[in-house]
Amino acid sequence: MPSTSSSGTSTGSASLNAQGALSLAPMGITGVDPLDPTGLIKRNVLLADLEVKIPMWGPGPVPLDSPHILDLILIQGAAVIHTESKTVTAPPPPFPTEHVLTIDSLIMQSLSGPVQLYYVVTDSFGGRSELEPKRTLTIDQNNPELVDPAQHLEFVVPPSPAVDETYLLNNDPVAFHLLPYTGRSDGDKIHLYLSNAANPPVAGPDYIYELVLSGDPLIVYLPADKFRGLINGAAFIFYRIFDRAGNFSVRSAGLPFQLALIPLPGPRPLPEIYPPERYSDALINREDARAGIYVRINGYTDWAPGDQVRVYWKDRPAPLQDVLGFPTDVPIDWSVLRGPLTDPLAPETVPVRYEIIRGSLPPFPSFAIPVDVNLTIAGQDHANAPALLNQDLPLAQVWGLVSNTKNVVNHDDNPAGARARVLLYQDPQPGQIVRFYWNGIGPVASYTVQPGDVEGQLVFSTVIPWAVMEGFIHPALPVYYTTSNGVNDQQADNTFVTVNTGTLIQFPAPVLNHTLVGGAGYLSCCSKPEVFFGVHWHVTADPLFELNDVIRFFWEGYDNNNWSPPVIVESMFAENGAFNNSADLANGLNFVVAPYEDKVVPMKDFGTAKAWYQVRRGGALIGESLPRRIRVDLNYSSGGYCKAGDVVSCSNTGVATRVSSE
Known part of the structure; x- marks a missing residue:
């Protein structure tokens, strides 16, 4: 076959x-x-x-x-x-x-x-x-049957007078006597039902207890926490018997008892970031971490002494804290905020939630809120994070643009200023900014990382203005820099600079030879004499002047109303700036800021200007005047600004109107 x-x-x-x-x-x-x-x-x-x-x-x-x-x-x-x-x-x-x-x-x-x-x-x-x-x-299609439909469970340890916290603490699980029934076999399961009603509707069991062997004692056990689903007061427990085949008895009569438990924590409000200003920009960064971040729990119903709270930040637990009242603020330490040091830093949105812990009961969780976090930095991180000072960053150097000596600045650098230079930090990214601070003031200069820049590359800052450096006589003046990625800053350690920029003699400010208009004192179209051919200044005679002293006159203009950098106009006038004879010493010297269009007009829209002078004797700087600050408004009320040849009409308050022009 x-x-x-x-x-x-x-x-x-x-x-x-x-x-x-x-x-x-x-x-x-x-x-x-x-x-x-x-x-x-x-x-x-x-x-x-x-x-x-x-x-x-x-x-x-x-x-x-x-x-x-x-x-x-x-x-x-x-x-x-x-x-x-x-x-x-x-x-x-x-x-x-x-x-x-x-x-x-x-x-x-x-x-x-x-x-x-x-x-x-x-x-x-x-x-x-x-x-x-x-x-x-x-x-097997035979149902197990109660001997008496009126039979019910009985407490092995009867509560007196009620099932309360002490009773559950001492009787967990709670034991009940079960009366004999017909059809008993191995693997029978007792379905237990709890209710505040004497005749509740049909529902699923609150707990199932298995009698493994038919010869086991007729005792069933119910975990204590199952009672917490009931309302305090009158309550009942019922049961049905199910065999392995799925046959089941009628429901028993209810065992009545009184319940007197401490209510469980009620609805938990969403957590909040506290104080609110920590999250006013919708972002948690390192500055917030340094100031201190807290998660606030504003309260919940049925608080009980001994309650504790645990906050989870991106599922990282903060230390357990007692709830002594409301609101409760839980500090978020850096280790919880940052997470494992092996985890790379990146902008992220993390879930923040909390749990209320009450004794041995399962935790009572809140819903989570999303929190935006960005802990990234420009440069290498350090062991003391999130502290601003990062001693792992390379130190800066300061070089005067004229004196050209490492970490030295003196009068030779007036008015050229100085530059800072530094070796770039780890993993520099285009657009990151290095900002330099002089004696805690600043930023006074900066460098923006460019495409192609690499770690260890020497980079140079913008000019540190002389105005920032003047007036110091210090053998070790601190200069540092910060790195910024637009979200978080780091600060390098101090570089100490030898500085000698202190003025030896202070001379009076130069005198403006024009009237000023208005309560704020504006140099305007109505100033006398007219300013169209230059702004006239006078350095008054002073007994400290000597023959052959050289005066260097300085003028700076700003496009704002408070003399704040950057400077948009700057000039130095040295012509006829020396005391050549006794007449000069007796009468002083005159200077003119010109031409008008180049040196004055740029400040026409409510700008400001500053004038001062330096005194050099034998080539060395021996003194400097106080500055004279003025405000500038060269606009007509009808539009445009005044020019040479304009016929100007001025009101009593100094408002200029153009009558005609050439």
Whole structure:
């Protein structure tokens, strides 16, 4: 007889096992635990036809041979209850992995107790191969029953007078006596129901307790925290008995008791970042971390002494803290805010939540809020973060633009100023800014990282103005810089600079030879004499002047009303700026800031200007005057500004109007 492989292809002569029988494998029964020796069929499985899966045996029928007959047989005792048959022919089509046969649910529901199921395959010779051992199945449709429908549970330790916090603390889990019932078997489960109603509607169980063996004591246990779902006052506990097959008893009568628990924490409000200014820009950064970040819990109902709170920042727990009242503020330490040092820094939105802890009860969580955090920096981080001072950053150097000596600034650098230089920090990114501070003042200069800049590259700041450096006589004046990525700053350690810029003699401020207009004193179109041909200044005589002293006159203009940098106009006038004779010493010297369009007009829109002079004797700076500050308004009320050749009409308050122009 020809035979087939598992793919249905002919392989030649028949191949039987040594006993001349087919090789049969155990069957699978849907809904029945294959490891259960009793083969218990649960009640819900009986509601549908019983599905039996029989693996394909070997060898199967081959072409030109008669088919095999598969018989699924159900017996009880020695009686055959039912047989399902199937004819299996040779390929094609190929043999299935398994054959599925069913037994009608009505047949199964008509039975009770143990039955056996097996299958037989009759081959093309008429030989029978029978599955051994037979599979035992158990059909149980008998409900467990209460001896008395009025029976109920009884406390093993009766509460007196009520189930309160002390009772639950000393009796967790709470034990109950269960009265005997009919139909008891191994694996019975007691479904427990708690309610404030004497006759509650049908609902799912609050807890399920299993009696593993039918000989176990009739004691059931209920975790103490299950009582917390009830309202204080009158309460009841009920039960039903379920067997392993899913059969169940009626619900018992209710065991009445009084409940007097401390109410559980009520609704938890969302956490808040406190103080509010820490989050006013909708971002937590390192400056906020240095100032101190707190998560505020504003309160919840049914607070109880001994409550504690734990805040989670991106699921990183802050230290546990007692709740002594409301609001409760929980500090967020840097380690919690930053997280593991191995985690790379990046802008992120993190969840922030908290839990209320009460004794051994499960935590009572709040909902989370999203918090935007950016702790990134320009440059390497350091062990003392989030402190602003980062001693791992390279130190700066300061070089006077004229004196040209490392970390030295003196009068030779007036008015050129100085520059700072520094080796770039780790991983510089374009757009990051290095800002320099002079004796704690600043920024007085800066450098913006450019594309292509690399760590260790020497970069140079913008000019540190002389105005910043003047007036110091100091052997070790501190200069430092900060790095900024637009969100967070770091500060390098101080570089100490030898500075000698103190004025030896202070001279009076130069005198403006024009009238000023208005209460604020503006140099305007109505000033006399007219300013169109230059602004005239006078350096008054002073007994400290000596013959051949050289006066250098300075003028600076600003496009704002408070003499704040940057300077938009600057000039130095040295012509005829020396005391050449006794007449000069007696009368003083005059200077003119000109031309008008270049030196004065840029400040026309409510700008400001400053004038002062230096005194040099034998080439050395020996003194400097006080500055004279003026405000500038060269605009007409009708628009435009005044120019040489304009005929100007001025009101009593100094408002200028153009009458005509050339």
